[in-house]
Amino acid sequence: MFDFLMTMIVLFNTALLVFDSNQEHRITDFTSICNMIFTVVFAIEMVLKLFAFGIKKYLVETINILDGFIVIMSMVELITTLGFENDGKVQYQY
Numbered sequence: 001m002f003d004f005l006m007t008m009i010v011l012f013n014t015a016l017l018v019f020d021s022n023q024e025h026r027i028t029d030f031t032s033i034c035n036m037i038f039t040v041v042f043a044i045e046m047v048l049k050l051f052a053f054g055i056k057k058y059l060v061e062t063i064n065i066l067d068g069f070i071v072i073m074s075m076v077e078l079i080t081t082l083g084f085e086n087d088g089k090v091q092y093q094y
Contacts, residue, residue, distance in 0.1 A: 013038045039074045046071045
């Protein structure tokens with residue numbers, strides 16, 4: 001069930017990425033917020049798997065290594081984006 005839920009979240013995230021380029025400011029803001037939420041959800045998934053399997057068993061499966069790398073890079077991107085835009089202050093316009 002957990003894997004199915006995560007697969008659905010990945011598919012929804014992928015669908016939102018299609019709308020991210022060359023759109024109205026309002027839609028771009030929505031996709032940016034969703035990207036932050038998805039990054040946090042995927043980080044939680046990684047942490048849960050690390051606790052459940054342990055580091056050694058987690059790293060045995062190459063898909064977990066790929067997932068972990070993507071989560072870490074997404075967190076770096078999120079932190080640097082928030083740090084350089086608006087002097088580190090998140091501002092939402094409605």
